[in-house]
Amino acid sequence: MAKQKPRTLSGFMELLPQRQVQFDRMVELLRSSYSRYGFTPLDTPVIEASEVLLAKAGGETEKQIYRFLKGDTDLSLRFDLTVPLAKYVALHYADLAFPFRRFQIGKVYRGERAQRGRFREFYQADIDIIGDGKLDIVNEAEIPSIIYQTFTALGLKRFQIRVNNRKILNGFYAMLGLTDKSGDIMRTVDKLEKIGPEKVAALLTGEEIGITSEQADEILKFIAIQGDNDHVLAALAGYQGRHELFDHGLEELTTVVKYLSAFGVPQTHFAVDLTIARGLDYYTGTVYETTMLDHPEIGSICSGGRYDNLAEYYTDKQLPGVGISIGLTRLFFVLEDQGYLNEEMVTAPADVLILPMTQDLAPAISFATQLRSAGVRAQLYTEQKKFKQKMTYADKIGVPYVAFLGDDEISQNAVSVKDMTTGQQETLPVSEAVSTIATKLNERMAGVEPIREPDHKA
Known part of the structure; x- marks a missing residue:
């Protein structure tokens, strides 16, 4: 019988066991970080009615x-986690307490052209805060602190959260x-960096947009305003009084910057950047992008912003929100x-073989x-193999400890x-072996994050 060649x-x-453990550990840390900020977990269906998903x-x-x-x-497979959230909030509006704070980590599907680093099936990790009618600006200041704490927990250090305001x-x-x-x-x-x-x-100035060269120069001059946060805000203050919407946006951005230190975000990890617009008209206020300082070519690794009406295609209720x-x-x-993945992290399926x-x-x-009662993961190996083969298996799965029980050990x-x-x-x-292994494992795993940045030379 002809065999079907396996392929993905x-x-x-599709990850091998070691990498899957590292990926799952990242997901676990994200869940933990989001939960500390009072976000509730949510899981929506992967498949939705097409007319609902494509509204x-x-x-x-x-x-x-x-x-x-x-x-x-x-039917359709979900292509992001935002549209299912909008449907969920509209459907369960009467049962939810607002502001509704949720996180969701799940797979989404997009039939785009597959290429290196781009996927058709991929996990997204989203958080959103949804208001009923109104949503206080402080929520927009809290979002960067969640980004900061989350990436720090994962082991990243050299990253920067860049913030602007669409108003x-x-x-x-x-x-x-x-x-x-x-x-x-x-x-x-939004394409400026590329x-x-x-x-x-x-x-x-081309045919499609068609503004004048003078207007284009003025725009490029405006978005080129740089410096520390205080300097950029001071430069923006020079434009005040010329348009109400601009003044409102500057007031919001100033508030966001003001609260960042109280939320625990150091100045080194946060910058007001007027080039950040986020390409979607969906966003109406504060917008965020996060970049790795040593790899700006990768682009944003975490994006989002403020929007005014999450569920306008499902309900007449005004449901503003902010999310990443x-x-x-x-x-x-x-x-x-x-x-960047930390090879010192224990990825074996057991602590003791x-x-x-x-x-x-x-x-x-x-x-x-x-061992299991003491919180240590233990695996019994009872296959009838030669001793060398058993030790090869232990090496291959990367188990930290191997325990032997022969006649001499059992008699003692x-x-x-x-x-x-x-x-x-x-x-x-x-009994001593159990406590010794448990202690050494705790010491070995303390402070070991899934990500370890390569040594950086300034």
Whole structure:
């Protein structure tokens, strides 16, 4: 019979056990970080009715969606976690308490062209705060602190959260008489880092957008305002009094900056950046992008912002919110590619591999039970293999300790324990072996994050 050659579809990530453990540890730390800020976990269906999922869609989104018929039912795979959230809040509005704070970590699907670092199936990790009618500006200041604490918990140190406010941009374009072109301008300016100021100016003055060279120069001069946060805010103050929307945006941005230190975000990790616009018209206030300082070419690893009406396609209720999203699969790929994954992290499925050396397995089973009761992960290896093969298995799974129970150990109510890292082996009473292994494991795992940045030379 002909055998089917196994393969994984292009654009779908499939990890070997060691990397899967590291990925799962990242997810675990994200869940822990989000929970400390009072976010509740949410899980929405991967498959939705197409008319529900595509209520707002169009253009590129609709082209990339995985859509199919099951009988007479038109179904689609979710392409992000925001639209399902909008449906969820509209559907369960009467049962929720507002502000509603949720996090969701789950797979989404986009049928885009697969290429290196881009995936068709990938995990997103989202947090959103949804208000009922109104949402206080302090929530927009809290978001950068969550980004900061989350990436710090993962082990990243050299990153920067860049923040702007869409009201400032819209107000500035209104001053120039370009309100009707502001969306096109912002989407073009959003490409500045990728294509540079000359090409941005060419696009702005080109046939499609069609602003004057003077207007393009004024825009590029405005978004080039740089310096520390106080300097940028002071420069923006020079534009005050010329448009109400600009003034409102500057007031919001100043408030966000004011509260950041109280939220525990150091100045080194936060910058007001007027080039940040986020290409979607969806955003209406504060916007965020996060970049790795040593790899700016990767682009944003965490983005989001403030929006005024989450569920406008499902309900008449005004539901403003603020949120961020991490493309977790892409981030993990980038971290592995750049050598950021911590190889010292214990990724074995067990902490101790127990090798019984006698026919009677009761002592080995009893020792495994005691280890598990002490919170130590234990695996019994009872396959009829040669000793060398058993030790090869221990090496291959990367287990930290191997325990041997032969006739001599059993007669002394003891166990021989080998540290697979140092090669050191000692025979200890069973109870002492349990406490010693538990203590050494705690010491070994303390402060070991899934990410370890390569040494950086300033």
